[in-house]
Amino acid sequence: MATTPSTxxxxxxxxxxxxxxxxxxxxxxxxxxxxxxxxxxxxxxxCRRCQLWRNATQTVFGEGPESAEVVFVGEQPGDQEDLxxxxxxxxxGRILDATLDDADIERRKTYVTNAVKHFKFEPRGKRRIHxxxxxxxxxxxxxxxxxxxxxxxxxxxxxxxxTAAQALLGKAVPVLKMRGEVIxxxxxxxxxxxxxxxxxxxxxxxxxxxxERGRFLKDMRKVKQLMAA
Numbered sequence: 001m002a003t004t005p006s007t008x009x010x011x012x013x014x015x016x017x018x019x020x021x022x023x024x025x026x027x028x029x030x031x032x033x034x035x036x037x038x039x040x041x042x043x044x045x046x047c048r049r050c051q052l053w054r055n056a057t058q059t060v061f062g063e064g065p066e067s068a069e070v071v072f073v074g075e076q077p078g079d080q081e082d083l084x085x086x087x088x089x090x091x092x093g094r095i096l097d098a099t100l101d102d103a104d105i106e107r108r109k110t111y112v113t114n115a116v117k118h119f120k121f122e123p124r125g126k127r128r129i130h131x132x133x134x135x136x137x138x139x140x141x142x143x144x145x146x147x148x149x150x151x152x153x154x155x156x157x158x159x160x161x162x163t164a165a166q167a168l169l170g171k172a173v174p175v176l177k178m179r180g181e182v183i184x185x186x187x188x189x190x191x192x193x194x195x196x197x198x199x200x201x202x203x204x205x206x207x208x209x210x211x212e213r214g215r216f217l218k219d220m221r222k223v224k225q226l227m228a229a
Contacts, residue, residue, distance in 0.1 A: 031147060037066050040147050044117060050140040052118035052133075057082045062113025062148050069227045071111045071154045072096070073145065074196060075163040079128050082119035087112050095197040096160075099213070103220035105227070111152055115167035116141045133163060142167050149189065156182075156226040157189055161196030180219060182226065192226060194219040 031043030041061040047053060060077035063086060072088075080090035088096055100107050115138055121128040133141075145167055149157065159165035165173045168191045169183060178193045185191060200216060203209040 031144070034147065034151075037062070037148065037151055040144070040151065044144055047117065047141075047144070049143065050118075050137045052116065052120050052137060055121070056118035058085050059117050060085055060087055060114065060119070061117060061144075062111055063087060064111030064113075065109065066111075066152050068109060068111035068152055069155045070105070070223060071113065071149060071152060071157045072160060073157060073164040073168060074112070074114045074160045076114050076116040076130075076133055077119045078130060078198075079119065079121070082128075087114055091201055092196065092198040095200055095213075095216075099197070099217050099220050102217050103224050105220060105224050111148070111154065113145065113148055115145060115164045117144055135166075138163060138167050142170075155190070155229070156192055156223065158192045158194060158223055160194060161199070164196070165191070165193055180222060190226060192219075192223055 030046060031040050034040040034043055044059045044061050047059055053059070056077075060081050062071075064071075074088065074092070077087060078090045078092065081087055081093075087093070096112075097107055100110070116133045118141075119128070120131045120133050120137065122131050123129075157168055159168050159175075162172065162175045165175055165178075168189075169185070173193065175193055175195060179195065181193050183191045183193065195212075195216065197216065200209060200212050203212055
């Protein structure tokens with residue numbers, strides 16, 4: 001015999017969203033009046049511009065001096081960054097640190113951030129597996145990246161991988177084909193294209209890994225020259 005839904009069940013169904021729920025106006029204006037990186041970082045803690053905040057531990061904002069000559073932009077925080085609340089503190093960050101040191105670039109004088117400020121992942125057992133941000137998430141978070149760049153006004157921004165390049169240039173670009181190139185935006189900011197250091201981690205053959213490390217170091221030495229130009 002068919003049953004009639006209860007009033008409570010019908011009310012729950014009526015309240016269920018039928019599509020993406022727009023962020024409240026306060027979420028879209030948060031950080032607009034920020035006049036420093038510290039103020040922007042504080043405002044970004046409550047960011048609701050996309051849905052990634054729902055599962056992430058916290059917002060992972062950029063770090064570094066506002067006087068930085070170069071801004072390194074990655075894709076998104078990973079598992080360790082999500083837990084620590086700091087960018088590039090995991091395995092890829094250690095490769096970046098070592099390569100910058102070899103290129104005679106002081107990490108403490110650079111600003112490091114990500115195109116997307118929340119960790120996007122798929123749970124697999126007890127592990128959280130990285131999931132690539134989509135175009136909508138990149139666009140939603142681009143507001144924060146633009147804010148960082150506006151406050152810092154670096155000589156050059158380094159796109160570490162395809163997601164960072166898309167966020168910085170507003171369109172998808174073939175990173176491996178354009179690697180080592182410098183693209184000047186309409187606002188005058190020079191964007192240097194290279195790989196994300198996580199690519200090196202995924203290479204299994206030792207000789208190939210060493211070769212890729214060498215290419216990445218060559219890229220960072222070019223960045224060093226751009227910083228002084």
